[in-house]
Amino acid sequence: MPDEPARGSEGIPLPREVGGIALLYVEDEADARVMVAKMLSMNYPHLTIYHADNGASGLELYRQRRPDIVMTDINMPVMDGIRMSREIKSLNPEVHIIAVTAHSDTSYLLNAIEIGVHNYVLKPLNYQELFGVIDKVLEQVTLKRLVGEQNQRILESEKQLAGSQRIAHLGSWEWHVDCGTMKWSDELYRICGLDPGSLTPDYQRFLELFSVEDRPVIEGLMHDALKGEAEEDHRFCRVLRPDDSRRIVRVEADLLTEDRGQKATVIGTCHDVTELKEAEEQVRLLTEDLERRVIQRTSLLQATVSELESFSYFVSHDLRAPVARLEGYCKALLEDCGAEGHGNCQQYAERAEHVAQQIKQIIDAFNSLTHYARCALALGETDLSSMVREVAQELQQGEPQRRVEVLVAPGIRVRGDAELLRTALSELLKNAWKFTSTTEYARIEFGRRVQEGASIYYVKDNGAGFNMKYVDKLFKPFQTIHTPGEFDWSGTGIGLAKVHSIILRHGGRVWAEGEVGYGATFSFTLEPNPETGSYLTEGLSSQEQRG
DSSP: OOOSOOBOTTSOBOOSOOOSOEEEEEOSOHHHHHHHHHHHHHHOTTSEEEEESSHHHHHHHHHHHOOSEEEEESSOSSSOHHHHHHHHHHHOTTOEEEEEESOOOHHHHHHHHHHTOOEEEESSOOHHHHHHHHHHHHHHHHHHHHHHHHHHHHHHHHHHHHHHHHHHTEEEEEEETTTOBEEEOHHHHHHTTOOTTSSOOBHHHHHHTBOGGGHHHHHHHHHHHHHTOOSSSOEEEEEEOTTSOEEEEEEEEEEEEOTTOOEEEEEEEEEEOHHHHHHHHHHHHHHHHHHHHHHHHHHHHHHHHHHHHHHHHIIIIITHHHHHHHHHHHHHHHHHHTTTSOTTHHHHHHHHHHHHHHHHHHHHHHHHHHHHHHSOOOEEEEEHHHHHHHHHHHHHHHOTTOOEEEEEOTTOEEEEEHHHHHHHHHHHHHHHHHHTTTOSSEEEEEEEEEETTEEEEEEEEOSOOOOGGGGGGTTSTTOOSSOTTTTTOOOOSOHHHHHHHHHHHTTOOEEEEEOTTSOEEEEEOOOSSOOSSOGGGTTOOHHHHHO
């Protein structure tokens, strides 16, 4: 037999390696049945072949195997081929039957045509003719399977599309411009509060889906789509449901054109965004409420600051003059007492002068503290490592007898106000220097660590430490957790309060950790790009704020 592939009725090459197709051959003559079955196996090696010796056994075998093709003799004992074919057709009207017969009687042919047998091969068999008929039938079976698989894929795609539209609340539609008819997806029906297929869609009904005030918007969208020059690719409209509820949809439209450029179909979508729009409106209302609260609280804060500024002015001007006069009186009294005065006179005068000086220091400290909340920041690149080295050197020069190991991490640079940051670092280092004064091997460390992507700067010492239950007092002005006689200091108690104010102005925060006898660590963060001005002094010039 030839090795080239068989060809279908239209000249299309038909692959020999057809899989999953079965043929039932029914023939009562044993020699002919064996010979034909062998030839079929040789010519179609991937075709599954069953065979039977009469119509009754052939019908039973068909019920068991359900082959795609039946090739049968007509005149057989027990049950002839016509009767068997009729029974098989009743079981499966789509089965392909090939009649192999020596009869040319018209009645046989009419019976065969009546039951749906349209393929014939006459005896004695001509194998080329037989293979030609089988090729034609195989081609039909193969094409039918391909069409069925394609249809199944289309059905699955449509099912997935419908499911996706249902999940996304996205309906689709088509408008055939010439005839005015439309097609709506099931989800579009559901968005509009309708049962799928409950009404015949057309352009007028589509417009009636929307609220009256939004129908001109839809007409404008359609008009722009037809012209192909829509300025916006979507519109937000309201759908009016039969139960009088409303849904907000995002409508889009686009024009499909035929090859000749004629208007064919406008396609589009309706996306139900009701919950999204409601959430946006809620966010808008919350934002407005937040802005209103911020304005109110800022006004209250500015009013409070204004009162504090008035008090600060009183302290720095109205109170300073009486204190200065008191200090002058104390000096005069001290001079008048002399060596011949009352025994306690000079002592009392000296103490009064010292108290007056302390009051002046507190006034100056108070003014400097309020300054940090009002001044504008002169932002720039600032080398914190160099600042720490400079401050440490100044402290060492002030107390050359002390031996303190100062460790400074190199290359720590930030964006901030150099003057204010130097003040903050100076206060932290002086604090560490003071409370390591009784430590034999004093050590102060400045460094940086990264936590959750943010830089944390710290000053750490191995000095006296503190009890954590007093940590809330550390950054409050004019408060201390150590007694004045415990360490050699004569400050005003606002050093750490100044640190707190400066760090806040740089958008950061500061905190402390410590243990009695084991030192303390002061940590702080800085905003990478802090605000330059102060909302507390809105309206003041930069020079006024710096002053």
